[in-house]
Amino acid sequence: MSRRRTGRLGWNVVGIVVFGVMVFPVFWMITTALKSNNQIYSFNPVWFPRHPILGHFSDAIHRPYFWTDVKNTVIVVVATVAIALALSFFAAIALAKYRFTGRKLFIVLVIAIQMLPQAGLIIPLYILLGRFPTGNLVNTLTGVILVYLTFALPFCVWTLRGFVLGIPKDLEEAAMVDGSSRIGAFIRILLPLVAPGLVATSVFAFITSWNEFIFASTLLHDGSKQTITVWLSLLYGGNRFVDWGAIMAASTLIAIPIVIFFLLVQRRIAFGLTAGAVK
């Protein structure tokens, strides 16, 4: 028993060290944002700011284009998620509730598309957006929304399918006995049941779109048209003096909404990628 207890103590020590190492970068980001420049650039690092200041945060949000680019990001992300969700909901029902020829092929495509590296697609997407039938879509938010749908759509189809599958068939049949048509049954019975799944899926699609970098940085050239990740990547700049306080403050601000959203849906979505393997 006592051997077991010392064993537990040893593992706890290891666990605390692991916790410290893993969380340190996040801790360092937040505390740097709260330090004065003297503390940031001091030769001996200040581990904890005793008198935290908010100056870097106000500096960051007053940098050129911060709010414009936040607005751009919100527009792109909301439009992407709304379109992806509306279209994929029907496809998810088809996959979860019907057996039909070509179903398997479609599922294979939906899974495989999600695995394509974005770097491999950027060249054709860039050139085709430049000669879009309705006009040049390079350097427009519309172009970025179209490109984001390439990963958001298959993701939503696959994830929503899982949620629709989870709904008991009895409920759906009960609705049909009532004399509703199948589509009617879906809408009246399934929609409320699948609502939490819709929310979780949309939040996760929101996070991926918000974090996206390569497409946005290639397609959007003007400072006033960029998304917030591109804005952040350019903050580093080419100057000799790097304003780490402002960069860390901006990093913290950009991470906060994503961390909150992630905490909300992590449990529901994370296992979609390995669905079924863990049960």
Add this chain to the structure above:
Amino acid sequence: MLTAAAATVGSRRRVTGRQIAGRSVPYFLLLPVVGVLAAILGYPIYFLVKLSLQRYGLPELVQRHGEYIGLDNFRAVLHDPLFWHVLLRTVVFTAVNVGLTIVLGTLGALLLVRVSTWLRLLLTIGLVLVWAMPPVVAVQVWQWMTNSQNGVLNYILTQLHVGNYFQHNWYETTFSSYAMVTSLIVWGAIPFVVITVYAALSQVPRELLEAAQIDGARAWRIFKDVTLPVLMPVLLILTSLSIIWDFGAFTQPYLLIGPGQQTSSNYLMSTYLYYEGFGKNDFGTGAAISLLMLVIVAGLSVVYVRRMLRVGEEA
């Protein structure tokens, strides 16, 4: 009589009509997604193939018309030693990242089982926090921690007497800059592995573990013979996912090493095709490399897709 017969015929016809309509319902439901994906993904991939068979530089971009040159782009790329160097570098980079991610992640999950409840909760919160960090934000934090002037990494290493790292520049050599990229990617990837493997560990039969312990089996043998077989399906999926992700990594190497510091001596497949295409305005060659990369990743995805298909159909 006649009307009755007409009625049965009519109703039979109606049933058939409804059946046909019923059978086409899933296709109607799929139509929007299939249509949009064909336009925004199917056509671009067709265009990518076409592009890879053309001379397509800046003049062609302006004229919107490339010149067909057959397999010349592929011939040029495959005869360029640079392609093979980059491919080798990408394979080694992927193997190191995936190996570290899976091994450290599994060790983390085993640790999670052994610590006290309060610490398990704390660790889980910390892991989810790390998992949630946007990659571009994580890159900024890494740049700050590892910069040569006043990065905290150099300070800590010097204080721990690992060596004199005063103003050490980690981005001087390809090897050490990739050590930084790898640490960043592995740090960000570990939480997903730990939490997934931890969930799978609850499937290991307790009685079997206890029996093995009573028999006096060594920890490593218990892990190898009892735990590992249960974890295998999960580890297989995690490994194939990580291979696919790391092989195509772009944001971290591109931003951490720096957009201006990408050279033929530190390209990965993703940055290589990016600079061949956008840097040199040689979109034909860029397309050929893109296509080769997509084919390699598609090959790597086979294991994952097959497994997902099987578990997906069971669910």
